[in-house]
Amino acid sequence: MNPINTLNSVLLHPNSCCGTDLETWLNSGGGKGLETALHDSTALIPIIKEADLRGLGGSGFPTYKKWERIASQPNEGERYLVCNGNEDEPGTFKDRTLLEDAPHQVIEGALITALAVAINNIIFYIHPKQKKSLENIRQAVMLWQKSRYIKAIEKKLGCPLTIRIMTSSGHYVDGEETAAIESIEGKFPFPRGKPPFPTQQGINNKPTLVNNIETLANIPHIIRHGAPWYRNLGLGQASGTKLYSLSGDVLSPGVYELPMGVPLDTLIFNVGGGILGSKKLKAVFTGGPSNTLFTAKDLDVPLDFDSVAQRQASLGTGTIIVIAEGNSIVKRVTEYINFFALSSCGQCPPCKIGTYHISLLLTKFNNGHAEREDLETLIHLSKILPDSGRCHLPNGVAKVLESTLYYFMDEYEKNIKSNKLTRKNG
Numbered sequence: 061m062n063p064i065n066t067l068n069s070v071l072l073h074p075n076s077c078c079g080t081d082l083e084t085w086l087n088s089g090g091g092k093g094l095e096t097a098l099h100d101s102t103a104l105i106p107i108i109k110e111a112d113l114r115g116l117g118g119s120g121f122p123t124y125k126k127w128e129r130i131a132s133q134p135n136e137g138e139r140y141l142v143c144n145g146n147e148d149e150p151g152t153f154k155d156r157t158l159l160e161d162a163p164h165q166v167i168e169g170a171l172i173t174a175l176a177v178a179i180n181n182i183i184f185y186i187h188p189k190q191k192k193s194l195e196n197i198r199q200a201v202m203l204w205q206k207s208r209y210i211k212a213i214e215k216k217l218g219c220p221l222t223i224r225i226m227t228s229s230g231h232y233v234d235g236e237e238t239a240a241i242e243s244i245e246g247k248f249p250f251p252r253g254k255p256p257f258p259t260q261q262g263i264n265n266k267p268t269l270v271n272n273i274e275t276l277a278n279i280p281h282i283i284r285h286g287a288p289w290y291r292n293l294g295l296g297q298a299s300g301t302k303l304y305s306l307s308g309d310v311l312s313p314g315v316y317e318l319p320m321g322v323p324l325d326t327l328i329f330n331v332g333g334g335i336l337g338s339k340k341l342k343a344v345f346t347g348g349p350s351n352t353l354f355t356a357k358d359l360d361v362p363l364d365f366d367s368v369a370q371r372q373a374s375l376g377t378g379t380i381i382v383i384a385e386g387n388s389i390v391k392r393v394t395e396y397i398n399f400f401a402l403s404s405c406g407q408c409p410p411c412k413i414g415t416y417h418i419s420l421l422l423t424k425f426n427n428g429h430a431e432r433e434d435l436e437t438l439i440h441l442s443k444i445l446p447d448s449g450r451c452h453l454p455n456g457v458a459k460v461l462e463s464t465l466y467y468f469m470d471e472y473e474k475n476i477k478s479n480k481l482t483r484k485n486g
């Protein structure tokens with residue numbers, strides 16, 4: 061194994077990946093973060109702030125800020141934590157790995173979070189297709205419930221702590237934080253308008269914190285080892301490590317954990333083994349298929365939230381889909397945008413109609429039946445779609461469409477019917 065694969069690994073370290081056996085987790089240092097939190101819960105938010113932990117569910121939003129928001133709400137009984145494991149975007153499979161192989165660090169992270177911001181209801185919210193994740197988290201939670209820790213947490217909170225495992229309704233949009241709240245309330249997963257934010261009014265109108273599975277998994281390690289330790293794991297200004305779901309035309313696809321700030325080419329070539337068939341790189345969907353593309357000129361980009369944002373892209377969930385030379389970008393983006401158009405919940409007409417329209421036009425390009433006007437319409441739609449809905453789904457569609465139009469206009473042009481005829485006749 062290349063040394064970079066194991067360098068600074070925390071979440072995927074063999075000690076963390078101990079399956080559902082709680083004893084093994086506790087014997088390898090698990091539980092120490094929770095002990096610290098039980099000793100002094102007021103120190104937790106400052107430590108997470110100093111560590112610069114970011115939300116790893118796509119936004120990169122500072123975790124401590126959301127924690128401060130919920131902590132500042134009046135404490136009138138119920139408060140909820142949703143551990144978001146819906147993870148349904150194409151090419152994304154890192155949370156599933158954590159839930160299947162390393163559930164105890166996720167649960168300990170949720171318990172510490174509950175102490176940090178006085179939460180008395182924890183909900184593990186998981187996509188119904190993730191049978192193994194559901195099975196393992198159920199088993200692991202059962203073991204924690206039999207342990208001495210839950211009583212100690214309840215004593216500290218001054219009230220009972222409930223832990224539930226719920227499945228989403230199985231839609232991609234279920235993962236959006238307010239849709240998750242609707243779904244948990246037993247309704248269709250329609251994202252809500254904001255404000256009010258979930259930290260103000262979430263489940264049953266009570267303060268609700270939604271955090272991603274990978275975000276939560278980091279917490280016991282940070283509390284156990286301290287903020288400076290976590291900051292030092294990253295390269296340059298970046299903190300911690302990041303999980304990548306690496307797929308597409310690479311020799312060794314999989315989930316990898318690397319220090320935050322490792323360059324994109326290290327991930328693809330040193331860790332992922334390079335491009336299949338020793339072909340050249342054509343493009344990389346970085347941060348998932350609803351983000352700006354990178355091409356070979358950006359292979360040096362350090363993979364951390366700020367460096368990727370400086371190149372007008374987003375690290376997102378750390379989903380990296382590699383496309384080798386010779387493969388059609390139009391075909392790939394058509395598949396992704398078909399998925400997003402089908403996933404649009406339909407509450408906001410511009411999103412539903414706009415994504416559907418784009419999907420139809422892309423299908424025409426993909427089949428070689430497009431007209432020149434279709435290209436103009438695509439460009440227009442990519443400009444008017446952002447911020448047209450309650451959630452970020454249309455923004456993601458516009459971003460990926462716009463960047464494929466920018467980098468691969470020649471592919472779109474080649475698929476215009478009249479150009480094909482001209483080339484044949486000429």
Ligand SMILES: Cc1cc2nc3c(=O)[nH]c(=O)nc-3n(C[C@H](O)[C@H](O)[C@H](O)COP(=O)(O)O)c2cc1C
Pocket residue numbers: 114115116117118119120121123144145146147148149232233234235236237238270271272273275276451452453
């Ligand atoms: C359409 C859509 C789907 C989303 N799906 C997920 C998901 O499956 N898991 C997740 O953690 N966040 C998802 N998010 C982001 C959440 O709304 C939210 O930002 C995240 O769960 C917060 O956790 P974090 O602060 O720990 O990153 C989605 C957002 C959108 C717009």
Ligand code: SF4
Pocket residue numbers: 233250251403404405406407408409411412448449450451452453454
């Ligand atoms: S933007 Fe799209 S997916 Fe989001 S709430 Fe509106 S219709 Fe639904």
